[in-house]
Amino acid sequence: MYIGRQLHIFPFQFFLILCLFNTAVAQHPTAIDTLLLKAKEQVDAFDEKKAIETYQQVLEVDPDNLEALWNISLLHSTVGHRFKNKEKQYEYYVKALNYAEETVKNYPYEGLAWYVRAVAKGRISELKGTREKIKLSHEIQEDIKKAVNLLPNHALSWHFYGVWQSRVANVGRAERFAAKFISGGIPDASNKKAEEYLERAIHLNPNNVLIRFDLAKHYVRSGQKERAIPVLEKLITIEPQLKDGKRHIDEARKLLNDLKS
Numbered sequence: 001m002y003i004g005r006q007l008h009i010f011p012f013q014f015f016l017i018l019c020l021f022n023t024a025v026a027q028h029p030t031a032i033d034t035l036l037l038k039a040k041e042q043v044d045a046f047d048e049k050k051a052i053e054t055y056q057q058v059l060e061v062d063p064d065n066l067e068a069l070w071n072i073s074l075l076h077s078t079v080g081h082r083f084k085n086k087e088k089q090y091e092y093y094v095k096a097l098n099y100a101e102e103t104v105k106n107y108p109y110e111g112l113a114w115y116v117r118a119v120a121k122g123r124i125s126e127l128k129g130t131r132e133k134i135k136l137s138h139e140i141q142e143d144i145k146k147a148v149n150l151l152p153n154h155a156l157s158w159h160f161y162g163v164w165q166s167r168v169a170n171v172g173r174a175e176r177f178a179a180k181f182i183s184g185g186i187p188d189a190s191n192k193k194a195e196e197y198l199e200r201a202i203h204l205n206p207n208n209v210l211i212r213f214d215l216a217k218h219y220v221r222s223g224q225k226e227r228a229i230p231v232l233e234k235l236i237t238i239e240p241q242l243k244d245g246k247r248h249i250d251e252a253r254k255l256l257n258d259l260k261s
Helices: 002-044 048-061 066-082 087-107 110-123 130-151 155-169 175-180 192-205 209-219 227-235 247-261
Strands: none
Touching: 002 048, 002 066, 002 155, 002 247, 048 066, 048 110, 066 110, 066 155, 087 110, 087 155, 087 209, 130 175, 155 192, 192 209, 209 247, 227 247
16 A cells, blocks of 8 residues: 555656756746847847857856857957957957857858858958968858858848958969969959959848958959049948947048048
8 A cells, every 4th residue: 555655646746856857947048038128138238248248157157059050159259350460360269250150150151140250350350461362262162151051131141252352363373372372362353243242242131341342442453543532432422330330430430531632
């Protein structure tokens, strides 16, 4: 009789434990969602360093969280670029690349994974010599191609690809000569594609100051200075949305004055 009672109680105890376990699991993503929302609010408030800390908290609980991984990578690339010290820049860029590699490994079919890896490699290449820069340019091209294929309506991926096309198509003579001795040489790029991709990015995100500024700089870089003027005139009328927007507008206004003088 005692044994029968125990057998009768056991299923109830198991059910109770299972319910408590499921409740804990249900609460787990809620805590993560709260942190992700907090990080987004910090980014919107231009407090990127705090956002990095918040995304790190998410990854401590959920190391494979896609939103935290790609955002923390991009933030390291963004914040690192603001440092004047190249060693500090490199420190941030390496972290950006490490997080990007983790994102690509876990989410190879997510366009944002390839986008942030392209950005991180692009930043690192700015600190490298000619040989390493050319080598990285091939890797960057492969990454950003995958990003735009997976995310055809992502303005920032097209923006990045357009800037890459512009810089590679207009590379200096010294780098072009050095590329002859490097396996693979300089990747294929054109001013036509640079303009096409930057225009597409503007169409997708018309109020982004940086995209328009990079289109104007492309025209200057490719010897089409007269085409840069109307782009800059439109740009300086836009209300900046991002932290660096005001600085970009000030730089655009200076470039416009230089082109008109």
